[in-house]
Each structure stands twice: as structure tokens, then as C-alpha cells.
Amino acid sequence: MTDGDANDPLRELGRRIEGAQRARDATERAQASRESAKPMGSALALAWRVGLELIVAILVATGLGWAFDRWLGTRPWGMILMFFLGVAAGMVNVWRTVSGMGMAVGYGKASAAAAEEEDED
Amino acid sequence: MAIEIKPLEQFKIEPIVPLHPFGIDASFTNSALLMVIAVVLITALTVLGTRRAALVPGRWQSIAEMSYEFVADMVETNAGHGGMAYFPFVFSLFMFVLLGNLLGLVPYSFTFTSHIIVTFALAAVVFIGVTIVGFAKHGMHFLKLFVPAGVPAVLLLLLVPIELLSYFIRPFTLSIRLFANMLAGHTMLAIFAGFAASVPLFGILPVGIDVAIYFLELLVAALQAYVFAILTCLYLRDALHLH
Numbered sequence: 040m041t042d043g044d045a046n047d048p049l050r051e052l053g054r055r056i057e058g059a060q061r062a063r064d065a066t067e068r069a070q071a072s073r074e075s076a077k078p079m080g081s082a083l084a085l086a087w088r089v090g091l092e093l094i095v096a097i098l099v100a101t102g103l104g105w106a107f108d109r110w111l112g113t114r115p116w117g118m119i120l121m122f123f124l125g126v127a128a129g130m131v132n133v134w135r136t137v138s139g140m141g142m143a144v145g146y147g148k149a150s151a152a153a154a155e156e157e158d159e160d
Numbered sequence: 161m162a163i164e165i166k167p168l169e170q171f172k173i174e175p176i177v178p179l180h181p182f183g184i185d186a187s188f189t190n191s192a193l194l195m196v197i198a199v200v201l202i203t204a205l206t207v208l209g210t211r212r213a214a215l216v217p218g219r220w221q222s223i224a225e226m227s228y229e230f231v232a233d234m235v236e237t238n239a240g241h242g243g244m245a246y247f248p249f250v251f252s253l254f255m256f257v258l259l260g261n262l263l264g265l266v267p268y269s270f271t272f273t274s275h276i277i278v279t280f281a282l283a284a285v286v287f288i289g290v291t292i293v294g295f296a297k298h299g300m301h302f303l304k305l306f307v308p309a310g311v312p313a314v315l316l317l318l319l320v321p322i323e324l325l326s327y328f329i330r331p332f333t334l335s336i337r338l339f340a341n342m343l344a345g346h347t348m349l350a351i352f353a354g355f356a357a358s359v360p361l362f363g364i365l366p367v368g369i370d371v372a373i374y375f376l377e378l379l380v381a382a383l384q385a386y387v388f389a390i391l392t393c394l395y396l397r398d399a400l401h402l403h
Contacts, residue, residue, distance in 0.1 A: 084383060088337065095333045100325055127318075128325040132333075 093129040100125025165354030167347045191272045198259035238393035240401055254389035261381030274342040283335035286392050294399035305402055341384050345377045
């Protein structure tokens with residue numbers, strides 16, 4: 040008799056703990072799925088960046104080539120050369136953007152490099 | 161009775177106080193007015209928000225502290241070791257662009273970040289500043305940034321111009337990204353508002369779309385300010401650490 044009386048509140052407590060754990064697991068799962076959905080949301084922003092990177096590189100380089108030609112009187116060679124250089128620079132920038140290496144001349148991935156530096160210190 | 165839709169009229173710069181010293185048009189315009197409002201608001205937020213600093217922050221103190229912590233965190237993780245010295249610059253830049261984007265979403269106001277000359281001036285300051293920081297910190301070694309390591313000498317003839325070019329393209333991509341986003345968003349808002357005005361009965365549909373675009377624009381305004389600031393941090397990291 041006394042055993043049953045002592046066990047009942049404990050069993051009740053066990054049920055409550057289990058319930059709380061289930062609830063916590065559910066919120067954690069929801070959070071994890073939210074976090075995995077985040078890259079999808081910024082996919083459009085990335086697409087914007089990639090397109091812009093390529094086009095601006097080509098336009099700026101070609102414009103510079105045109106300016107050089109006007110200055111040095113070498114038309115049309117500066118513009119042709121700079122156009123191809125612009126295409127190359129644009130592709131390099133796109134590749135660096137997509138592979139998460141920061142933008143343009145940067146090499147290491149930003150956060151990874153920062154973490155490495157902290158390790159070295 | 162067709163209503164003329166002028167989606168680009170909102171970007172017109174109008175002088176408020178005409179000023180022409182030495183034949184240069186330096187009038188105080190609606191664009192300048194909005195910039196002044198942005199600076200006043202940022203100053204008010206940071207000064208008044210922290211004046212009565214309480215352990216449990218009030219509303220304004222919370223906003224000031226959150227923006228401070230957000231930018232501080234961004235600078236620390238992205239600009240790397242020693243980047244915190246440039247925190248005041250990045251914070252000012254971020255808040256100025258953010259306020260410019262958000263104030264532009266207030267009806268009848270003006271978006272100064274939708275003008276490429278404004279965003280290009282900001283990007284040029286970043287570009288020149290970062291270059292000066294790089295040379296001041298590393299001297300002529302800064303030029304190593306343009307020479308990829310472990311590449312045969314013949315290929316350097318091709319790679320160095322490409323690296324140089326992609327370095328000089330930075331201010332252009334930085335400014336065009338912000339300007340194009342703001343311009344496109346605000347033009348879209350105005351076009352759908354024009355549809356709503358010209359279709360009397362079914363005007364509710366374009367208005368609904370406009371509301372949706374407006375919320376998207378709120379997101380874009382914050383996101384573009386963030387992108388502008390984070391790229392500044394990445395450029396600073398390049399200049400401070402050379403890879």
C-alpha cells in the first residue's frame with residue numbers, strides 16, 4: 040500500500056519529464072528545419088550577386104579598354120583585350136562568390152580564416 | 161481618362177534651397193534632406209538610446225544595443241584579427257545605408273540609395289579607404305594580393321591583370337548591387353500602384369500585390385545594408401591579412 044502511494048507521484052513526475060523532453064525535441068527539430076531552409080531563402084540574393092558579378096566585370100573592363108584606346112589611340116585592340124580580360128575576371132569572381140570564398144581578390148573563406156587565426160593566437 | 165503612370169518620377173531630385181556658389185549647383189535637395197534626416201535619426205538613436213543606460217534596457221536602448229551588437233559581431237567574424245579598429249566606420253556605413261533604404265519606404269519620401277552616384281560615392285570611400293589601409297599596414301607587400309601563390313611565372317602575365325581587374329571592379333559591383341536593388345524595388349511598387357489607380361473596380365488586386373512587395377522591400381532594404389557592410393568587412397580583411 041505505502042509503495043503504491045510513494046510511486047504514484049513519481050510516475051506522475053516521470054510522465055511530465057517525458058512530455059517536456061518531447062516538446063523540447065520538437066522545438067529543436069523545428070529550429071533545425073528552419074536553419075536548413077535559410078540558404079534557400081538567400082538563393083535569390085546569391086543569383087543576383089552572381090549575375091551582377093559577371094556583367095559588371097565585363098562592362099567595366101570593356102569601358103576601361105575603350106578609355107585606354109581613346110587615350111593611347113590604339114583602337115580597337117585595348118577594348119578587345121580588356122573585354123576578354125573582363126570575361127575572365129567576371130568568371131573568377133563568380134567562381135569565388137559561389138564557392139564561398141568571399142568576393143574578388145579574397146582567398147580563404149572568411150569565417151574559416153578568422154577561426155584559423157584565432158587558433159594560431 | 162487614362163491615368164498616366166510615372167514610376168520613375170519618384171527618383172527625381174528637386175532642389176529645396178537653391179545654392180549656386182561659383183557656378184556649381186550645390187543646392188540642398190530632397191536627397192540631401194533625407195540624408196540629413198538619416199544622420200539625425202542615427203545620432204538620436206545612439207545618443208539618446210544609451211543616455212539612461214539601464215541594466216534592463218528599455219525599447220530604445222534595446223534597439224541601439226542590438227544594432228551595435230549585430231555590427232560588432234559581423235566585424236569580428238568577417239574582418240578578422242584587428243578588424244575591430246574599423247568598427248566605427250562599418251557601423252556608420254551600415255546604419256546610413258539601412259536608414260536610407262528604410263526611410264525610402266516611407267510614402268512620399270525619397271530613397272537616396274536609389275541613386276548610383278550616392279552608392280558609388282559610398283563604395284568609392286570604402287575602396288580607397290581599404291586600399292590606404294592595405295598600403296599603410298603592409299607597404300609594398302600589399303601588392304602581393306594580386307600575385308596568386310604557387311603559379312608559374314608565365315601564367316602570372318595573365319593572372320595579375322585579372323586579379324587587378326577584379327580588384328578595381330569591387331566599387332562598381334558594390335555600388336550597383338545596392339542601387340539596382342533599390343531602384344528595381346521602388347519602380348515595381350510604383351508600377352503596381354499605378355495599376356491600382358487605373359483599374360477602378362479590380363484595383364484591390366494590384367494593391368494586394370503592392371502590400372506583398374512592400375514587405376519584400378523591407379527585407380531587401382535590411383539585406384542590402386547587411387550585404388554592403390559585410391562586403392566592406394571582407395575587403396578590410398583582405399587588406400589587413402593579405403589572404
